[in-house]
Amino acid sequence: METVTTAAVETVALRKSFGGVVVLDGLTMRVARGSVHALLGPNGAGKTTTVRILATLAAPDGGTARVLGHDVVRDRRRVRRTISLAGQHAALDDHQTGAENLEMMARLTGVPRAAARRRAADLLDRFDLAAAGGRRVVTYSGGMRRRLDLAASLVGQPSVIFLDEPTTGLDPRSRRGLWEVVGELAGAGVTVLLTTQYLEEADRLADRISVLHGGRLAAEGTATELKQRFGAHRLELTLRDTDRFAEVARRLGDRVANRDPARLELEVSTDGTGPRVRHLLDEVDPDRRGITRFHVRTATLDDVFLTLTGQSAPADRREAAGV
Structure with a gap:
């Protein structure tokens, strides 16, 4: 039975250590459904570890984490059916074309072949990659690979999407294009949790911002509230x-x-x-x-x-x- 909650993402006293080094030290936060929520913090603050736990790629040492009411440890399969993740490094097959990568992703989510082709074409156009869709990914520049990886994260039309420093390596034009996509996603009811060190990015995109420091929540609020x-x-x-x-x-x-x-x-x-x-x-x-x-x-x-x-x-x- 699903848990009724107004939060798309919720962590309570979340803890995680690696080799005796505490990375998350009792993190508690809530992300509202249909919002854009940014995690800010210096390197080592625990941003990526938080995302990996929420995406079921790492298990917490203590505390709880839920996505759309599903516990990330007990209900991993349900969580994975509702989310998508674009990590810091592109997860692509260099020997396939851009279009083939997206079609493969769509097929893996159960989309019929013809619909997968249409979905791939739409995403290639959306991320300004239509002209390069027939080229093998090994020939792509770093920025193009990043855009293709982000496109792949949207193939399954997730309810919650985690973007871990999504605009790293992008030129200003591509970055602004991604900002538009994030705005469109939130407008369509998708919850976006993004980590970033670009302060203008958080200021412009996020409905709320959580600042992490030393594995803890240092502050949370809108950009205006935090400035005040x-x-x-x-x-x-x-x-x-x-x-x-x-x-x-x-x-x-x-x-x-x-x-x-x-x-x-x-x-x-x-x-x-x-x-x-x-x-x-x-x-x-x-x-x-x-x-x-x-x-x-x-x-x-x-x-x-x-x-x-x-x-x-x-x-x-x-x-x-x-x-």
Whole structure:
């Protein structure tokens, strides 16, 4: 008998260790049906391990995990009938063509031959691979292989799809194309759980975001909620010379959020309001001769990431559109 639940994915006190190294340390989270939910976190935070457990590819050491009400340990077959997984590495047959790979996947899910061909053609077109569909996969570029692997994950029209860093290796145009596909899936009622280190990707796609750190849930909420709770506006100051830089840094003390002596730049947290910004400027530059330029920057997910994990996201992951 199926368990009635509003959550598509649910974990409670999930634990997993490898060789004595704790990877998941009591992870509890819920993913709403028909939503896009992003898992953020530094390398080693437990994102991929969480996905592998939910996809029944690894067994937890403790706690429980359910997909559409099915326990991932006791009801593995039921879970597998409802999900699809696109991992970090493409699972393709290099000696088949792109079309043959997709047709084979469709046939393995029980789709009749003619329907499998139509499904393959539709997906090749959707992922901008129609012109390469007749070529063997061994001739594909890395980005093309990634797009084909993602297309293969949609062959069976799953109710829940796990995307483990799905846009790694994709060019900006292909990445935006995938974003559109994810939006279409969610619009059609499919639940999407994706791991990513591209902060803009999570900001743009996810209805909710879970930030993992040290195998635990550090925070969860919408992008806006997380920015409000853990981010902060920053007042960026550019000083006239090294003496002024040193003096302002001394005045601010431990309120300095970031400093770049080579560029004579300092950052300090602020609420972004006019009175507060004016007060800070008057405090650090009372004679109004030391600051050559200032800028108020709104909170970003990178600020959230830094606050919760103690480190910034890698520079090439902060803004996917610039990659």
